[in-house]
Amino acid sequence: MKDIVAYNDIHADHWSRAAAIRTLTLDAVAAANSGHSGMPMGMADVATVLFEKHLKFDAKSPDWFDRDRFILSAGHGSMLLYALLHLTGYEDMTLEQVKNFRQLGAITAGHPEYGHAKGIEVTTGPLGQGIATSVGFAIAEESLRARWGRKVVDHHTYVIAGDGCLMEGVSQEAIAMAGHMKLGRLIVLWDDNGITIDGKVEISDSTEQKLRFKASGWEVIEIDGHDPEAIDAALTRAKASKRPSMIACKTHIALGSSAQDTSKGHGALTDAQLITDTKAAYRWVNGPFEIPAEIKQQWEAIGTRGAADREAWEARVADLSERKQAELARIIAGEPPKKLAATIRALKKQVAETQPKVATRKASEMVLEVVNPVMTETIGGSADLTGSNNTKTADMGVFSPEDRKGRYIHYGIREHGMAAAMNGIALHGGTYPYGGTFMCFTDYARPAMRLSALMGVGVGYVMTHDSIGLGEDGPTHQPVEHLAMLRATPNTLVFRPADVTETAEAWEIALTAKDRPSVLALSRQNLPTVRTEFKTKNLTAQGAYVLAEAEGKRQVILMASGSEVEIAMAARAALQEKGIGTRVVSVPCMELFRQQDEAYRRRVLPAGPVRVAVEAAVRQPWDAFLLGERGREQKAAFVGMDSFGASAPAEVLYEHFGITAAKVAEAAEALL
């Protein structure tokens, strides 16, 4: 407490600005009767200096493309961000919103939610995600700076991360990637307060964090996180570094309260006496949510500090050729190039002529080979499975400290870090990221993939080896439940294309989807062309469609996706041979099928015929389609997996698990 008084005396202006953050936090948490007070109270000094002297932004023009990005990885301290946005004058962050902290409909959610308010660059809260996502922001900045020049792109990415962020494994992936790629514009401020929910950090961790960052090639600086001059000097030094920087800020959680330096201080401080005493320690004499005009003015001046810079940038952009200006506007808006549709169409046409038999992972490569040259904002990559995921196309170049224009990233064996970085690349804007791994390892990437969906970010997940068709690597590498998991996740497009045509259509939708992620589940094994006739229309956009109509009376409808469409077609042939009229419905994307109107859905899946679905995965997502619209009676069966896979050649496994045309036909006949 003595320290606070001393700081107050030495840096009076700074301290009253910081106190505004601290008291808004206390008041908002008290009003909500929930939340996290301690972190904003501890990091207010760091944030104040960052916003006052370093962060390049203009609160009145929050979408300015060349702004610095500020990421609150320790998202539970959301009031720190809300207070900063309110104080600096972001229009949507009104005092009313702050007062409604954590209430329904307010933009001030418990954790910062991307899209709720300007200035929230990324959704954080699940620990480690912010720091991992920030790597993507820094990659995008480097990449775009290399391509557009410093006149157009020239900014930093700042992150506040806590002990929780650094304990999560994904932080190691992020730290290693950033160090390896020498992302010098990335600056992480570590809130080194020594406290977690369970108690002191020392009960669960003894890591020398500074040494750990050094081991990954980072610049490491250590300061008193309550000393504004030290904070300023450290930020200046970090900005000058060619390597990413970590500033270890020694802070006191819940500074100035009786809960200071305790795990109690980590949570919601709502006791009235505690709040009164704490405000007194800050020499804060104003009522709840009251910010003296003078202090608000100081903050608002900080908020518009970047206006001149922003105007100069706008002038520089206006100096670009019209073509370049249009191109910049397009990629910032996340619009695909006009040529995309024609490119996809041309490929579909060619494929209808040649009818190739290739794996859909290869099909995906064929698509990317024609897309990447016309859509130069793509940034591809793989978590060390480049040759298996088929994600690298000719002339992409490899992104590295030596080649910032390279458009391919070797993410290493870091599926989780890759997915988080992809989120960051997309959120930064001006780029479209896609990345690959084995479908089974969506498990590793899962927390970041969920955030793609929750934030509504257009990224492309290239998940190959999507079933027991993977073969000999065995059950650890064979997805069984992953399609169900992804389809259960809101706001996610899960594509499982059956051939090159469907793969091209899926990619067209993915590359055009600005507000949700796409997962392409792709086969390892070769698949025949099942859509043999060229159609201009993107049939995959309907989610499911009639691939082959019944001849004669329609008695059976077979539904399938991906590699099992071939099996369904063979089963149809067998059934038709017996005079049993059989329709095959290809289901490349259940989510899009659900979005079709009822008339279409009933046309594709009319009541009456027996239904058999076949997919080399668990049944769960298919039940809805076996049930039929409005619960109308349907005799139905499913041919697929109800256990983990096994290690053997793919064709042996399909036979072993009974996922064959004969079994499908048998299941249909048994229902007739």
Added chain:
Amino acid sequence: MKDIVAYNDIHADHWSRAAAIRTLTLDAVAAANSGHSGMPMGMADVATVLFEKHLKFDAKSPDWFDRDRFILSAGHGSMLLYALLHLTGYEDMTLEQVKNFRQLGAITAGHPEYGHAKGIEVTTGPLGQGIATSVGFAIAEESLRARWGRKVVDHHTYVIAGDGCLMEGVSQEAIAMAGHMKLGRLIVLWDDNGITIDGKVEISDSTEQKLRFKASGWEVIEIDGHDPEAIDAALTRAKASKRPSMIACKTHIALGSSAQDTSKGHGALTDAQLITDTKAAYRWVNGPFEIPAEIKQQWEAIGTRGAADREAWEARVADLSERKQAELARIIAGEPPKKLAATIRALKKQVAETQPKVATRKASEMVLEVVNPVMTETIGGSADLTGSNNTKTADMGVFSPEDRKGRYIHYGIREHGMAAAMNGIALHGGTYPYGGTFMCFTDYARPAMRLSALMGVGVGYVMTHDSIGLGEDGPTHQPVEHLAMLRATPNTLVFRPADVTETAEAWEIALTAKDRPSVLALSRQNLPTVRTEFKTKNLTAQGAYVLAEAEGKRQVILMASGSEVEIAMAARAALQEKGIGTRVVSVPCMELFRQQDEAYRRRVLPAGPVRVAVEAAVRQPWDAFLLGERGREQKAAFVGMDSFGASAPAEVLYEHFGITAAKVAEAAEALL
């Protein structure tokens, strides 16, 4: 190549033993025409010295409880393990099995599968899992040694890990935990070969691994991984360390072949000429799969080297009191104590009398409070949410370097590392691990939880805050799709109990399940006692049961789990008031319900009445029960979530998302 000849000359015996591993690998991979040759070829020297001079084991008694554990974290190099097991004389690992590498039904799967063969301590392949699981093995050893003394438990855990393992984030969680806990019996051999699938490690990583381990408090040793004397000396030094040890073994992947030190060497070397040339470099003159008798004898002598130790251990155990012997046998067999059933019953009886209204996370704590004293082999923990998960009971003590008898682990903010460690604790034997986090963060733990299911390990996941009932923390912390994800995973028991009674019953099943993991999805919010009458029988074991029968003609069946059972009961009351006979079926565990015979399932869910399921999560897993047995017509509806949640108080959210008794009753009436 020159090196090899030189080594051959200096250490002729060692080199022919190691060559046996290398050539078996070459032959098995060639026969399978798939697999990974390079890693076993590179690490054969390290493994040979480890097995020859350090690993405490008896190939003829592979289940010996006090054996050292050997974990191949780089599981793609499975032939290294299979070769070692075959050569040292493990009975089930016949030459025939090695010849059938990666074939259906063989115990020699693409990646080592726990349960396939003795000597496979854990399923590996998904990178990083082995090293993370090994932390659990080392915890179990320390814990049991403290409780039983060195005469009964006194062994080491050895791990071979590759670059991929170290790049995965979970390795950081593991390294930090092991260093913090000072697990001196844990020794990691890093296969430092500088190669990944995409190329040289340097294209994706520049981490100074040795510094990174040091930052976490490890002993670090660096050696030439082909020098048997250096390997021996390093292992001796590591065994003497009080801290966990990492031995960086500089090796050549695919040693001696033309693919040495390349990413090609990482994969399957199947070219006949390459194999011939490589064998020549090894001075190996035998045919495929041929091991000269002399070399096999040397290896078999290594295999029985530990027999005397094992016999001495058996004698020491026989010296224990009868009570202690019985207790040791019980915990090794993983049998719960006889008292467990009576303990659960007593709690149920008490609860029926007091009818408490508590959150099921609190209910779980009530169960653990009575279970932990009678089942002293439990090891509890939480990923820094102890007070929220309610996982710590009185008198457990905290496991630490100072208190090895402590039975509670502060895992830190490391859900993934926790889950992997729990797998290791369980696999070691003699202990039952449970651990908690928020249900939403099953995402982080997912790769290890999948392995729990794949291996069939009895562990308990305490996943609290299991829905939007979590409230203000918002959608990042509110599970919506997670029940679907877990229920889609084979061999996993997912419990969502509705009150203290069901929670007690779920725990009884979980603690008794030796061959699969259990997930307890528990509420943050208080729930009334819905099972008001005491029943001796464990009704949760039936998966679903009639909680309240319809009065009058049965027109409606409401199905619900967990916190929504209360809502279903209120909806029933409203419907009955209108004269609509309504049954409520509580569904605490879908998996167990599926395992009941058809007669029971039809008794609980007879055809005819309309069905409404209610769960604050996505619909996907319920479709099967809404469909009804045999696809018979069912008018059905679902009340739940079809989007992510939001930040607001829980009761506001239930209202907002329409998960209320009124909406359930309305849905039922609409179907009548």
